[in-house]
Amino acid sequence: MTTTRRRTPPRAAAPSLPALPAADPQLARDAAELQQALEELIRVYQFRDRDRICCHDISVSQCYALDALVQRGPLTLNDLAAHLYLDKSTASRIVDGLERKGLARRSAHPADGRAVLLSATRAGTRLRERIRDELLADQMRLLADFEPEVRRAMAQLIGRLASAAAARVEAGGGSCCRLD
Amino acid sequence: MTTTRRRTPPRAAAPSLPALPAADPQLARDAAELQQALEELIRVYQFRDRDRICCHDISVSQCYALDALVQRGPLTLNDLAAHLYLDKSTASRIVDGLERKGLARRSAHPADGRAVLLSATRAGTRLRERIRDELLADQMRLLADFEPEVRRAMAQLIGRLASAAAARVEAGGGSCCRLD
DNA sequence: CGGATATTGTTGGTACCAGCAACGAATTCC
DNA sequence: GGAATTCGTTGCTGGTACCAACAATATCCG
Numbered sequence: 001m002t003t004t005r006r007r008t009p010p011r012a013a014a015p016s017l018p019a020l021p022a023a024d025p026q027l028a029r030d031a032a033e034l035q036q037a038l039e040e041l042i043r044v045y046q047f048r049d050r051d052r053i054c055c056h057d058i059s060v061s062q063c064y065a066l067d068a069l070v071q072r073g074p075l076t077l078n079d080l081a082a083h084l085y086l087d088k089s090t091a092s093r094i095v096d097g098l099e100r101k102g103l104a105r106r107s108a109h110p111a112d113g114r115a116v117l118l119s120a121t122r123a124g125t126r127l128r129e130r131i132r133d134e135l136l137a138d139q140m141r142l143l144a145d146f147e148p149e150v151r152r153a154m155a156q157l158i159g160r161l162a163s164a165a166a167a168r169v170e171a172g173g174g175s176c177c178r179l180d
Numbered sequence: 181m182t183t184t185r186r187r188t189p190p191r192a193a194a195p196s197l198p199a200l201p202a203a204d205p206q207l208a209r210d211a212a213e214l215q216q217a218l219e220e221l222i223r224v225y226q227f228r229d230r231d232r233i234c235c236h237d238i239s240v241s242q243c244y245a246l247d248a249l250v251q252r253g254p255l256t257l258n259d260l261a262a263h264l265y266l267d268k269s270t271a272s273r274i275v276d277g278l279e280r281k282g283l284a285r286r287s288a289h290p291a292d293g294r295a296v297l298l299s300a301t302r303a304g305t306r307l308r309e310r311i312r313d314e315l316l317a318d319q320m321r322l323l324a325d326f327e328p329e330v331r332r333a334m335a336q337l338i339g340r341l342a343s344a345a346a347a348r349v350e351a352g353g354g355s356c357c358r359l360d
Numbered sequence: 361c362g363g364a365t366a367t368t369g370t371t372g373g374t375a376c377c378a379g380c381a382a383c384g385a386a387t388t389c390c
Numbered sequence: 391g392g393a394a395t396t397c398g399t400t401g402c403t404g405g406t407a408c409c410a411a412c413a414a415t416a417t418c419c420g
Contacts, residue, residue: 027328028320034334038342135215136211136212139214154214154340162217168321
């Protein structure tokens, strides 16, 4: 989708976007509350990830990429970049890092001479497993304090929210600074 | 809190690694599901933030910092860094950026000659407001597709989860490289 | 008081991340 | 067989993030 991120501000332009569901005060309140909660959540989890992952001699981005490779089998670089919402050049360099550490490998695409197939090596798979287990243990300790129905609902609702957000983004929902 | 990140060997033992609630298969499933959902959620929202914020000629981190300054009044650098879970040097440089753009300002701390007080300028407050409104509008469009009770629950549960996670981190719940 | 000790914020250094632009190579479309 | 397109890499710029070391204050304690 390549959302043409622009450094140049759209400035006053901002022509009326897709009519937001005007004047539902409850919706507005929910959105504000969600926004606030998400900010906190993301801040905290990003820190956690940095904190937990980096000591395995791998960066957070590399870990995400490795995860994608393990979970979704061999991918082309473009696929990986799309999945991570990154520019392909960034993805390429992240793979460089993984390859240097022997955690992933590039191989020729059988059907397309331009493409490469990325996959996790045995060591990569193992490392990813180890990190995942740690994060999961962490998560379990956290969740243990909640009532079963609550944590169940958390997982489910967050899943739904993530899917919806992903769908919006995927659909090019409207990058703010478009208009070229 | 300064969580001694990095290659440095584990510090003194926090003796009881909080015994993970052994063998509750349902808990394990919930944790795994949550983990998966969170990954997706964070990936997507990070992208959204990058995409939406950068076109205002401000970086995502700068925006977070600005937000903190607006919401929590004047802060010292240490406070800001702690709030963002960042090293103070990183925070300092982020503030440099904000100051250069005239969005924040450093002033002397009345009671402590070493400290600085950071606050948002008028322009900073306005910009933050503008960005916030955009993100909120976005959020509203997304939430509009959910039933009111569902989105209400989302906001609430995510809030609880964020708080719990923050509390864990704050409590030093487990610094980085576990103690082997 | 007055010297050790601690804290606050800045700077230097290193490494990584992220995007755009331009490129060579391979593929696809006439 | 060419033009146009797509795939991945590389050069560039600038932001993020850590640690270590530092000067200036502040605090503690004899």
